[in-house]
Amino acid sequence: MNIDHDRRFDLTRVRWLAPLLRSRWPVVLGRAVTLAGFVFTILAGLLGTPIGGRNFAIIFVWIAWWTVLKLILMPVAGRSWCSVCPIPATSEWLQQGGILQRGKGVGLKLRWPRRLRGQWLQLGGFAVMGLFSAVLLTRPSATGGILLALLLGATGIGLVFERRAFCRHLCPIGGYIGWYEQLAPVAVRVRDRDVCRGCVEKACYQNCQWGIFPAALKDSFDCGMCMACIQTCPRDNMALWARSPSRESEEAARGEGAARRLDRAWFGLFMLACAPVYAAVMLGPWGSLTEAAYAIGTVAWLRYALAFLTITLGVGPGLFWLAARLGWLLGGRSGSAKRGAIHLSYALSPVGLAAWIAFTMSFAFANLSYVWPVISDPLGMGWNLLGTADWAWHPYLMNVTPLLQVVVLAGSLLWAALEVRRIATSRQALPVLAYASLLTAGMLWLLI
Amino acid sequence: MNRLKMPGTPWLILLLAALTAMLVPVPRTYAPQDRVFRVDASQFSFNPGVLAVNPGDRVTLELRSTDVVHGLYLDGYGLSVVADPGQTATLTFVADRPGSFRFRCSVPCGDIHPFMLGRLRVGPNWLLIRAMALIAITVVWSLVTGVTTKPRTQVAIV
Ligand SMILES: [Cu+2]
Numbered sequence: 001m002n003i004d005h006d007r008r009f010d011l012t013r014v015r016w017l018a019p020l021l022r023s024r025w026p027v028v029l030g031r032a033v034t035l036a037g038f039v040f041t042i043l044a045g046l047l048g049t050p051i052g053g054r055n056f057a058i059i060f061v062w063i064a065w066w067t068v069l070k071l072i073l074m075p076v077a078g079r080s081w082c083s084v085c086p087i088p089a090t091s092e093w094l095q096q097g098g099i100l101q102r103g104k105g106v107g108l109k110l111r112w113p114r115r116l117r118g119q120w121l122q123l124g125g126f127a128v129m130g131l132f133s134a135v136l137l138t139r140p141s142a143t144g145g146i147l148l149a150l151l152l153g154a155t156g157i158g159l160v161f162e163r164r165a166f167c168r169h170l171c172p173i174g175g176y177i178g179w180y181e182q183l184a185p186v187a188v189r190v191r192d193r194d195v196c197r198g199c200v201e202k203a204c205y206q207n208c209q210w211g212i213f214p215a216a217l218k219d220s221f222d223c224g225m226c227m228a229c230i231q232t233c234p235r236d237n238m239a240l241w242a243r244s245p246s247r248e249s250e251e252a253a254r255g256e257g258a259a260r261r262l263d264r265a266w267f268g269l270f271m272l273a274c275a276p277v278y279a280a281v282m283l284g285p286w287g288s289l290t291e292a293a294y295a296i297g298t299v300a301w302l303r304y305a306l307a308f309l310t311i312t313l314g315v316g317p318g319l320f321w322l323a324a325r326l327g328w329l330l331g332g333r334s335g336s337a338k339r340g341a342i343h344l345s346y347a348l349s350p351v352g353l354a355a356w357i358a359f360t361m362s363f364a365f366a367n368l369s370y371v372w373p374v375i376s377d378p379l380g381m382g383w384n385l386l387g388t389a390d391w392a393w394h395p396y397l398m399n400v401t402p403l404l405q406v407v408v409l410a411g412s413l414l415w416a417a418l419e420v421r422r423i424a425t426s427r428q429a430l431p432v433l434a435y436a437s438l439l440t441a442g443m444l445w446l447l448i
Numbered sequence: 449m450n451r452l453k454m455p456g457t458p459w460l461i462l463l464l465a466a467l468t469a470m471l472v473p474v475p476r477t478y479a480p481q482d483r484v485f486r487v488d489a490s491q492f493s494f495n496p497g498v499l500a501v502n503p504g505d506r507v508t509l510e511l512r513s514t515d516v517v518h519g520l521y522l523d524g525y526g527l528s529v530v531a532d533p534g535q536t537a538t539l540t541f542v543a544d545r546p547g548s549f550r551f552r553c554s555v556p557c558g559d560i561h562p563f564m565l566g567r568l569r570v571g572p573n574w575l576l577i578r579a580m581a582l583i584a585i586t587v588v589w590s591l592v593t594g595v596t597t598k599p600r601t602q603v604a605i606v
Binding site: 366395399402448 | 462466492493494495497498521523524526547548549550552554556559560561562563564565566567573575576578579580582583584586587589590591592594595
């Protein structure tokens with residue numbers, strides 16, 4: 001079998017999978033499909049019916065795609081979406097001078113400014129999207145507009161800066177997927193580091209669209225799973241591995257992992273705090289809260305915006321920081337309090353992923369049946385292409401969803417507790433686990 | 449792990465505690481009553497948004513729409529009713545499924561129609577209470593047993 005001494009499984013050696021990973025065509029074709037869908041979605045959003053529930057843009061982006069991304073693609077295959085994402089497609093083709101080439105194309109290819117590196121801009125972008133989410137999720141023209149802006153923005157950035165600068169430093173969804181990619185059961189990594197020692201051409205780096213050095217990868221945050229390194233390494237030394245979802249934290253605990261960073265920690269804590277806020281706004285019985293989030297520009301919305309930013313950027317991460325600090329004090333002030341807090345925030349990432357999955361279950365299962373009429377009448381113009389235009393709305397799985405949510409959230413808390421206890425004594429762990437429990441309990445109270 | 453001899457023992461304890469929390473029987477005897485609620489539906493909320501009854505109660509919802517056509521679909525029961533503008537529509541049922549259920553507008557009534565939600569609580573929300581017990585068990589267990597996946601280090605923090 002292909003399981004090496006290190007408890008990982010080489011998917012690149014699986015007979016039926018290898019040709020797919022080693023060929024450029026799956027990604028090219030995948031992108032062709034997503035790009036066509038993306039352009040159609042923009043047109044549907046801007047030109048189709050203004051009724052959200054009948055417009056392809058709303059239903060396919062926020063019910064179909066967003067759900068598949070969070071419930072399937074991210075937990076199973078990390079950044080797999082990023083490899084076929086249509087948003088940077090045009091800029092990448094321009095940079096390469098063609099769709100299949102890896103040559104010299106157009107663009108200034110500047111380095112991304114040092115000061116703007118990291119996840120801070122993505123954090124800001126996600127927060128701003130949060131302020132407008134109630135409108136974004138329901139008004140087709142808003143969804144069409146933001147998708148168009150993302151496409152144009154990515155193209156513009158790609159013409160000025162090198163490679164996937166947009167994806168790495170600006171795309172809010174890119175940061176969101178990247179943070180939880182640490183938990184993905186698959187990852188691109190080198191086979192044998194010794195083989196790289198004599199390597200001078202560094203084809204993996206030359207061909208990496210994300211501008212990282214794949215042979216030295218220690219965490220997956222910036223790996224877009226485009227497989228270019230696997231395809232171009234002259235020594236066949238890059239591979240796609242199935243691995244334990246805890247692997248990155250195991251390596252970090254051994255001191256072999258990538259540097260753990262404050263910007264990413266904050267991004268993770270921010271998204272952890274976002275989940276209950278979204279659950280309250282979009283799934284709670286408080287009509288005035290939902291209406292405030294929707295009524296952009298009003299005083300009620302300003303209050304909501306202020307509360308949203310305060311809770312997600314301040315209160316959530318702040319409470320966590322206090323908890324980590326308290327643990328540091330209880331644990332006898334050993335080591336650096338800041339470094340400890342950053343490591344502990346990574347350890348809570350399973351709770352964040354589970355909170356988003358649980359939130360998505362409530363929202364998506366209830367509204368999934370909007371998909372069928374929209375397939376037949378994507379623009380809301382009275383068509384009936386597949387005969388499903390009159391299929392009635394009906395929530396799915398409402399009887400089992402609460403139990404599933406308990407399993408997912410309690411399971412994730414157990415996972416996080418194991419991660420925390422790997423790096424912290426029980427005294428150091430207690431306050432942080434109390435914070436994680438508070439969030440898990442809050443999510444469950446809102447959801448079930 | 450040092451406190452318990454077999455490596456599997458802590459996991460067995462966790463499993464048993466979790467199963468106990470999820471499966472322990474709870475008292476469910478209430479004298480059934482007739483309950484009538486008048487619920488106003490308007491863009492985009494139900495008023496009152498939260499209703500509470502006991503299991504076995506005979507529940508009548510008088511849904512009155514104050515603006516456009518609204519509906520009320522009750523999760524878990526799969527029941528629904530639609531009220532025309534200014535009209536009252538009535539839904540009567542026996543609340544024989546205990547738990548906490550969302551009800552939602554079932555007729556597209558505007559932009560944030562998908563977020564027009566309310567809640568019906570039928571008895572205490574035992575699933576939530578069990579889940580809270582599960583959370584407490586998980587945390588206490590992880591602190592007491594110190595079980596973790598390998599490699600175990602405190603280097604990163606200490
Ligand atoms: Cu309504």
